[in-house]
Amino acid sequence: MDNTLHTDFTQRIVVHSQQTPWLDSPMVGVKRRPLERYGQEIARATSIVQYAAGSQFSPHCHLGGEEFYVLEGVFQDEHGDYPAGSYIRNPPHSSHTPFSTRGCRIFVKLWQIPDHDQRTVTLTPSTYPLATEHHGITEHLLYHAAYETVSLQIWPADKHISMAAPNGLELLVLSGQLHSEQDTLQQGSWLRLPCGATFTAYSQAAKTTIWLKQHHLNRVEQEIVRLRSHIS
Structure with a gap:
């Protein structure tokens, strides 16, 4: 994957993600539509990520934090199940093993939470x-x-x-x-x-x-x- 995308932060940027092709991630069944990116596999990035039913990502640590919103389906990890409409913030240095039994699509931001922000946020539409x-x-x-x-x-x-x-x-x-x-x-x-x-x-x-x-x-x-x- 290219290591830079929309990295001129002085510009107004619009991406119609539905028209953007899916790119394979390192894990089978997990695809991405990048919106902005600085870096390679470890990157400051904003993306739409799709998990096919039964797919998973290997265990990993989010050194720069992770923030995501579940667009469709149910995202899962060892901490819980997150249905569509869920908003999650995993602070810097947190770790998890994500998967989706039925498949899901999420909007996710990486390396965009300050080190001092150690709050974990888990909100579903009912909360x-x-x-x-x-x-x-x-x-x-x-x-x-x-x-x-x-x-x-x-x-x-x-x-x-x-x-x-x-x-x-x-x-x-x-x-x-x-x-x-x-x-x-x-x-x-x-x-x-x-x-x-x-x-x-x-x-x-x-x-x-x-x-x-x-x-x-x-x-x-x-x-x-x-x-x-x-x-x-």
């Missing part, structure tokens, strides 16, 4: 924090710290929004459709905005659901330096 509503948008706050916020947002039809992203922003459309600048973002579309950008969008579908992460892209250089120190 989400209570939803709040702001200007017609329903939001479940999945994670909050001084250096990042992760949420699940549900937009009604014909909702327009414009907001500053001083420390960057990224989102994945889970269902429905958004229009942002010149792009139509549908299920599986991933958008990354650089620090200092403004996010403008409006929803067209009756209900559009997005995974949204904010305030985190000002530390990318530190993440890459940390990764290099581990692989050098």
